[in-house]
Amino acid sequence: MDQAVKSAFPKCVRVDSKPHIFCPGCGHPEVLKALGFAIDDLGLQSKVAFGVDIGCSLLAWDFFNLDTIETHHGRTIPTMVGFKRANPAGVAIAYVGDGGGYAIGLSHVINAAIRNENILVIVVNNAVYAMTGGQEAPTTLQGMKVKTAPCGADQYHINAPEIIRNVNPTAFVARSITTIQFGLRKMLKDALQHQLDGKGFAFVEVLSQCPLNWKTLDKPQETFDFLEKTLAKAYPVKKY
Amino acid sequence: MTEPYKIIICGEGGQGALSVAEIIATAAWLQGKHAVCMPFFSTEKRGGVSMAYVQISDDRIPFPKFNKADLWVVLSQRSIERIYDYLQDGTRIVVNSYLVKDLSRIEKWKPQAIDATTIARSQFQKPRTFNMIIMGAMLRSIPDLGLKAFGQALEKVFGEKYERDPAMRDLNQKALQAGYDLIK
């Protein structure tokens, strides 16, 4: 972790990505920073093909000094799968939200896992569709009041790592959280190593905050309580 | 330009109508003729109708489909209705009488009714070879098409099946000959 000691900023992140263009208090910059450090630690900057979805992740389309492709909504995984199959030497990362990963893109994620595709999928889970204004997501928890469930969402939601592990016993599967930066970095670094070792599918869900759509912009304590207590309780942070 | 010789064959999906058509077209091509085979089916593998258009010619074949046939072959009862409109004066008919029992509609064409399934069962113990017997009978009507090119054509169409079941090779050849010998 030399990089972390020398600089608070990953080398592979474009200097003028700071200040970031995400919403104030958004979790994405934390995830991208951790990913940046992981990429630096492994010396992968010139080898990464970075795919982003349509959603808040699209704001990262030119965040890094990495070759990047923004795909259609829910289609980042198959794009990176097709890329990796044609260019196995490239390091393929698909960076998506809970909609791109678990709703419109779910079939692609699970089938990539079933085929043990040698890519890294990062799903940033803030339990809501943020970019489009706060609609219900497959990870919205019971009682959350969101735009398309204004009277409160129901109890059903997806625990993805368990499903991934179910269809693929050897994949790298983990859940992390934006508030533990060093843990997140290590998780992403290990996940990338899994791909470098040619071991196949690597999947990391990262619990993240969205103060804007959680309506807690002016209440940071509530933001982090919800993230670290409520979300993390429903979605355990651990290696699977 | 001479008119191509036109063959239409119709059966149920899974009866091998398409295979027969492919083999005949392939054999004609191997003999140096122009040939085209166009299959028709509803659902892909089983059930539903299965038919094929074959044309053989010494000249270029202008279009892969046609509306009247010179040789008309049915392997199931409802195929009669299905391809009835392809009959014209002088069309020769071959039917598998095991499944096609009611020939009243096509009597005036004096169909060659062959109980291919029974022959396949009794002579070859393999009911599936009935379509090879039918094909042998068909050969008699097709001008300038000899049995010789058929070995190669069968190999081409059934190659993979023969790899799994080498006995089929000999069986098909015999069934073909049996059908051929049935017609004088």
Add this chain to the structure above:
Amino acid sequence: MIMAEKKFIIGNEALGRAARAAGARAFYGYPITPTSEIAHFWAKEACSEAGKKDNLVFLQAEDEIGAGFMLVGGVLAGTRSFTATAGPGHILMQDAFSMAEAMRFPVVAYIMQRGGPSTSTVIYSQQEVNLAVFGGNGNGYRIVYSPATLQELYDYGIKVFNIAWKYRFPTFLLGDGYLAKMMGEVEIYAPEERGIKMEPTEAYLLEKNRTRPLAEVMPSPEIAQRIAEDGVQYDCFRNCLNLEEETLAVNMEIKAAFDAAAKDIVEFQEYGAPEAATLIVAHGIVSEAAKAAIDALGGKSARLFRPITLRPFPVEELRRAAKGAERIIVAESADNMLARFVKDALCGYISRPVEEYFRPSIGILPSEIAALVGK
């Protein structure tokens, strides 16, 4: 290296062999009648000795949406990549095709039209013209070829890769179920045996030796090129835009590039005596029926104008052919798809309405066309 050889094969096999001859390396697809044999062919090639040596990629996706985007991924890697689909699969591919249209990615697809709308039959139609040309939410900037014979499946099956990578537009071979499943003679050959030079490819992501500047092959608002501190360049691509001015620029840049290329790309064929009074306009296998009809009628009463590229459509050439025609008959196995292009091109150039012979999702025989001319 393949030596020229005559084979007796079905259309789908001709297409598979064409892709192989063209140096395609990756196939991403999903089974759908009447194209599945193309996938079977490639899967077999990919696990053969020769295929392994050539690093062939074969991937059956979870659905056509996945396959379409995997195809984009293969192209991003700089690999000649293709897919094959029809009907409902063709519909699903439009998500990926519209991204490729926006970003001018050279995706190649063999589309073998089947009955429609919806599941319909697995057999045949000419009803996917609108999808192939206009299927996305763009303005239809794709290159679409309509082959008419088995040999053309092979010839254009190779050509689409060159056109795609040279001009950088989604390029489709729009065949049909009859051609796909028909068995007949095809001469297969290696491109170099016919003096055909294969257009080189370049990756979009992780390209080390870029010779064609990105701004030449992609709309500029979609590209952000970044130079890192160590001088290394990184390329970022997007299709999501923020301002109306940006999206206007993207559309106009695509249009300008397409229109400039159109002159080189447009293809058509004419048949029959130039003085014949009746002009038949037909594409694909129906044009073969038209030729047979013209011959059967003695070759003097009718002539054929056959667009080979449906997009770009041979507008000027059709206008020239229509001059002096007493009647113009459009025959297609669809309802007003080819005819719409014809009427669009001839608007203001002819005084009589175009006669329409529409047989959506069913074949058209030479005798039917001959009967139309006879009227």
